[in-house]
Amino acid sequence: MTLTALQNPALLGAGMILTFMILIMTRRLSAITALILVPILFGLLAGAGAGIGEMMIQGVTALTPTVLMLAFAVLYFGLMIDAGLFDPLVRFVLRSVGDDPVRVTIGTALLCTVVSLDGDGATTALVTISAMLPVYRRLGLNPLILALLLGLCSSVTNLIPWGGPTARAATALQIEPASLFLPMMPTMLAGIGFAVLVAWRMGVMERKRLGALTLQPLALGPQPEAPVMAEEGDPRPHAETRRPKLFLLNLGLTLALMAGLLLGLAPLPVLMMGAFAIALIVNYPSLKTQRERIAAHAENVINIVLLIFAAGAFTGILQGTGMVEAMAAALVAAIPPALGPYMAPITALVSMPLTFFMSNDAFYFGILPVIAETGGHYGVAPEAIARASLTALPIHAMSPLIAAIYLVCGLLKVDVGAAQRFSLKWAVLSCLVMLGAALASGAVPFRVG
Structure with a gap:
């Protein structure tokens, strides 16, 4: 690290983020240790000291409500899984998709899209994984595909007015959420269509792989060709937990x-x-059984809580x-004045790396107002800037600084870095598809003036 970089917070911040990403993507450090140690080191280099x-x-502290x-x-939906609430849904999905990987992956995308309309990423992940993971394990499908489709579908539907990013963008720029969402409906449909196309592509690839392996329909556990597969065995709890x-x-x-x-x-x-x-009280009145059910899900809870708190320290x-x-x-400052009238598509492009490396709050409340103010000098409306930034949501879903990716990877028992490597190129393509749809529909102007 040169003296110039130490004196320049922008270069120091870029170095901190780059170091963090290299360490977790190359598996030199786990996400939790990198989230803690890397910012401490760079904070000391920045002279923050005590x-x-x-x-x-x-x-x-800012992430405590989220945690x-x-x-x-996790505990609630874990109890619902134990009690068998999602068993009918799993049976319905199994009857619908059968043993065809293409139907399974497309069914995953459609189910995730419907469930994610409530705007809560944690609920979407828990419900979709509860329904689909038994199917993936039964057929030996790569669980990274499930993580990919969750990221693509839930991020696109997050354009709804009550979705977190839309609400933040509207609040930061003092815009009505509905005025952001309604022009973006064609963009959302394009994103969903692309996700279904990716699901079809993944299903075709898995159909060829499993066919080459001559996998039996009821085989359990990972196959050698499927990287970072989930653990073997039936993920469902024992019959005595069913209610x-x-x-x-x-x-x-x-x-309710x-x-x-x-x-x-x-x-x-x-x-x-x-x-x-x-x-907990209704399904398991016995105190002994309550302790057993909580303990059964304690590992997932602890892992998620520690990772999110570590991410909070990083962003802090x-x-x-x-x-x-x-x-x-x-x-x-790096944007030449001649490019000012093109601030809307530029915002969409720069939002991709920025939302990947930053939390929602840091981007929408810290950076987006600065970009919108700059765009205003060239006649670009703040609504256009906000909509353009929202086209980067698929990449943001892969960010190591959001809670959802740790929840998904924890439930699927896959490595965060592996999920990012598997999904990132498809997320980039999804963002470009959404940007193209936004430009074509007029939700985001290509040029003003």
């Missing part, structure tokens, strides 16, 4: 929880905590040292 501790605490919601969401007589009650409780999430009746962590407590130092602001300012 202030590093406060920055990390602030970053972790609470995800922890109790078929409580199916309607569990379904009603889950629907979803309605509460959509209507905003209470903060998400509160709703998840309350639903979990009710589900990144923002606290001023690296984020410096990188944003450097990016805006």
Whole structure:
């Protein structure tokens, strides 16, 4: 690290992010250790000194509600899986898709798209994986395909007004969420269509691979050609945990929880905590059984919580040292004035790497207003800038700084770096398809003036 880089927060921030990504993509460090050690090192290089501790605490504290919601969401939906709530859905999917990998992957994309309309990524991951992972394991399909389709489909449907990115972009630029979403509906449909096309492509590839292996339809466990496969065995709990007589009650409780999430009746962590407590008491009244059920899902909860808190420490130092602001300012300064009228498509392109390396809050509240202000000087409306930034959502879904990827990889038992390597090129293509649709539909202007 040269003296110039140490004196330049933008270069230091870029070096920090690049170092972090190299370490986890090459598996030199686990995600959790890299998220902690890399920012501490670069924070010291930036001269933060004793202030590093406060920055990390602030970053972790900001994510506490998210951690609470995800922890109790994992426990709640884990209990619902144990009780057999999703068994009918799994049976329906099995009857519908059969043993054909193409039908399985397309069914995955369509199921994820429907489930993700509630705007909650954790719920989408839990429900889709609960329904589809037994099918993937039964047929020996690569679980990385499930992670890929989850990322593509849930990110595209996050364009809905109550989705996190749209809500953040609208809040940051003081725009009505509906004014962002309605012109983007053709873009969302194009993104969903591309995801289904990718699902078909993945299914065809798996059909050829499994055919070459002459895999028996009921075979369990990974195949040598499928990288980073899930562990062997039936993922479903034992029969004694099933509560078929409580199916309607569990379904009603889950629907009430979803309605509460959509209507905003209470903060998400509160709703998840309350639903979990009710589900635990209703399905497993015995204190001994309750402890067993919690312990059965404790590993997933601990892994997710630790990873998210580590990501909070990373973003806390990144923002606290001023690296984020410096990188944003450097990016805006690098755009020649002649390109000013093209700020909308430029925003879409630069949002791809920025949203991958930054949290939603850091990008939408820190960088997007700066880009929108710059675009305003050239006559580009803030709505256009916001819509352009939202076309980068598929890449953001692969970011190591968001909770969803750790939840998905934890449930699938695959490595985060492997999921990113497998999915990133398809995410880039999805972003370009969405940008093309946004330009064609007029939601994002190619040039103003």
